[in-house]
Amino acid sequence: MSVLIFLDQADGHIKKSAFEAACYGAAIAKQTGTIAEAIVLGSINDDLAAIGQYGITKVHTVKNDALNHVDAQVFTKIIADAATATGATVIIFSNNFNGKAIAPRLSVRLKAGLVSGAVALPDTSNGFIVKKNVFSGKAFANVAINTAIKIISLNPNSFSVVTTIGTAEVAAFAANVDAAKVTVTNTNKVVGEVPLSEAEIVISGGRGLKGPENWSLVTDLAKLLGAATACSRPVADIGWRPHHEHVGQTGLAIAPNLYFAIGISGAIQHLAGVNRSKTIVVINKDPEAPFFKAADYGIVGDAFEVMPKIIEAVKKMKGLI
Amino acid sequence: MKILVCISKTPDTTAKIAFADNNTKFAADGVQWIINPYDEWYALVRAIELKEADAATVIHLVTVGLADCDPIIRKALALGGDEAIRINADSHDSYYIASQIANVAKEGNYELVFTGKETIDYNGSSIGGMVAELLDLPYVSLATKFTLTGTSAEIIREIEGGEETDTVQLSVVVSCQKGMAEQRIPNMKGIMGARSKPLKVVEPSAVDAFTAIASFDLPPAKAGVKLVSPDNPEELVRLLHEEAKVI
Numbered sequence A: 001m002s003v004l005i006f007l008d009q010a011d012g013h014i015k016k017s018a019f020e021a022a023c024y025g026a027a028i029a030k031q032t033g034t035i036a037e038a039i040v041l042g043s044i045n046d047d048l049a050a051i052g053q054y055g056i057t058k059v060h061t062v063k064n065d066a067l068n069h070v071d072a073q074v075f076t077k078i079i080a081d082a083a084t085a086t087g088a089t090v091i092i093f094s095n096n097f098n099g100k101a102i103a104p105r106l107s108v109r110l111k112a113g114l115v116s117g118a119v120a121l122p123d124t125s126n127g128f129i130v131k132k133n134v135f136s137g138k139a140f141a142n143v144a145i146n147t148a149i150k151i152i153s154l155n156p157n158s159f160s161v162v163t164t165i166g167t168a169e170v171a172a173f174a175a176n177v178d179a180a181k182v183t184v185t186n187t188n189k190v191v192g193e194v195p196l197s198e199a200e201i202v203i204s205g206g207r208g209l210k211g212p213e214n215w216s217l218v219t220d221l222a223k224l225l226g227a228a229t230a231c232s233r234p235v236a237d238i239g240w241r242p243h244h245e246h247v248g249q250t251g252l253a254i255a256p257n258l259y260f261a262i263g264i265s266g267a268i269q270h271l272a273g274v275n276r277s278k279t280i281v282v283i284n285k286d287p288e289a290p291f292f293k294a295a296d297y298g299i300v301g302d303a304f305e306v307m308p309k310i311i312e313a314v315k316k317m318k319g320l321i
Numbered sequence B: 001m002k003i004l005v006c007i008s009k010t011p012d013t014t015a016k017i018a019f020a021d022n023n024t025k026f027a028a029d030g031v032q033w034i035i036n037p038y039d040e041w042y043a044l045v046r047a048i049e050l051k052e053a054d055a056a057t058v059i060h061l062v063t064v065g066l067a068d069c070d071p072i073i074r075k076a077l078a079l080g081g082d083e084a085i086r087i088n089a090d091s092h093d094s095y096y097i098a099s100q101i102a103n104v105a106k107e108g109n110y111e112l113v114f115t116g117k118e119t120i121d122y123n124g125s126s127i128g129g130m131v132a133e134l135l136d137l138p139y140v141s142l143a144t145k146f147t148l149t150g151t152s153a154e155i156i157r158e159i160e161g162g163e164e165t166d167t168v169q170l171s172v173v174v175s176c177q178k179g180m181a182e183q184r185i186p187n188m189k190g191i192m193g194a195r196s197k198p199l200k201v202v203e204p205s206a207v208d209a210f211t212a213i214a215s216f217d218l219p220p221a222k223a224g225v226k227l228v229s230p231d232n233p234e235e236l237v238r239l240l241h242e243e244a245k246v247i
């Protein structure tokens, strides 16, 4: 009996969401009186023994350049073998792009019930019940997993990373690495930008900004705060901003600590992607804009007048002027 | 070329979310049902475009659901599906649903299985991957572009912080999202034609569900917005720094 956590990596570094998954898995291990182990696939440049800080006893590694691209079929087999070898009864993923590709396959392979999009620790007082997001953040479902092995994928930014003192044992896991049936011919990553799904602060603009030429009101503030940028759907549809910035019901769903919305009305389909943010700030000139109902802080005013002053104030706060 | 498109029914995006029976059931009274947007706008429309480019293509639709799904299935047929199969079962367990779909897929020998990226009600993002594993097929998730060249497909999919181009031999399971196609509206001819298209209802095969929904909760209501004067935006920065502690 143990908890096994899949640590997702990109470019040789463990992702922030994977540390959340590690802490979450370690907390479940503690709750159920067992240990937490982790598995990392591909070539890693990080010090893996340091993962012990997140409550992980042992890290299983499969160093193989072929695993630097995630192939769900290949990864599923290796993780299933590792789960069997370690006797894992709970397996944790981050509910990010890779988690969504692998966890469902693993669920079938191990005949293990999956709850995707978990937002809290399971309730193990009577069965095994996991709280997850449903209706695009508008509600939660408490889902019982009724199989012997349980798989949970944790929503990013819903469990805090807490570190202690500890060192993990690092051991190579002897895995059969199959040839991938999917060939990756090209990858195109936006370099130097904070990925939207992992960002703690997101500055977002809507049609109220009138045109792409005014986007410095969004990007200047984002740069100052180390934030990612996002936009409403019409903004991406008209081509003012790239598609990957579109958040909402049909775009990306995010849950940053701060979501700062400028000139966005707050239509229900937009809110579906951002309503899990911890703090929401709305700048809109219309006091009736529905977004104010979902906001924590707001200014009823013209973004073109208000935003430059906000940017100045942040610079002052940061001691830049 | 045979394509199977997975179609699910969800409440309209503006539906009020409330629960009944001691918070164990979605309160469906007065709710308008639609085809899950990812299934309709992206999976189905891209399948229709592939058919328009190749006279030999057929599109089958599959839905796991009760008779109340028939109106949305008819709409999918009106848009351009050729034939529909409804598996007469009501379940929210992804494994149960995926198993039923995989059975249909096995029988029909489809070269392509399209699903949506996720259902906007239960947000599982799981069915596509599960169906692929059940069929032992590759799965390309979160596709934004799909092109066919003979018996292989070139797919652009979203990855964290960017995109990736994949090539894969058919058969393959693909989950579809924005970028794959543009939303279409059924025309009169499609709506009339849909009435005579086959909608086959089959009983589910026996499968044990892995999970069950015990109850639902609504998030606590927000305390209300704290408004700052537009003449004093500096105050907002102070509040975010000192009170909310987010910057």
Ligand SMILES: Cc1cc2nc3c(=O)[nH]c(=O)nc-3n(C[C@H](O)[C@H](O)[C@H](O)COP(=O)(O)OP(=O)(O)OC[C@H]3O[C@@H](n4cnc5c(N)ncnc54)[C@H](O)[C@@H]3O)c2cc1C
Pocket (backbone or CB within 6 Å): A205, A206, A207, A208, A209, A231, A232, A233, A234, A235, A246, A247, A248, A249, A250, A251, A262, A263, A264, A265, A266, A267, A268, A269, A270, A273, A283, A284, A285, A286, A289, A301, A302, A303, A304, B013, B037
């Ligand atoms: C099925 C479905 C799915 C959808 N999915 C999504 C989705 O995923 N994401 C999404 O965003 N939308 C989605 N939509 C669209 C959504 O309904 C709204 O149309 C959209 O979010 C509106 O974008 P907006 O707020 O930028 O623009 P608008 O609605 O045009 O609002 C602009 C706002 O800017 C304000 N404004 C104007 N000038 C200024 C100024 N100078 N200073 C300050 N404020 C100003 C206005 O008061 C207004 O509130 C979906 C719709 C449907 C039907």
Ligand SMILES: Nc1ncnc2c1ncn2[C@@H]1O[C@H](COP(=O)(O)O)[C@@H](O)[C@H]1O
Pocket (backbone or CB within 6 Å): B006, B007, B008, B009, B036, B038, B039, B043, B062, B063, B064, B065, B094, B097, B101, B114, B115, B116, B117, B118, B119, B122, B123, B124, B125, B126, B127, B128
């Ligand atoms: N009951 C169902 N019947 C048919 N297809 C479904 C059903 N539920 C989900 N799907 C398909 O699987 C996709 C992902 O659903 P989910 O994993 O539930 O988020 C959906 O977009 C549909 O294409």
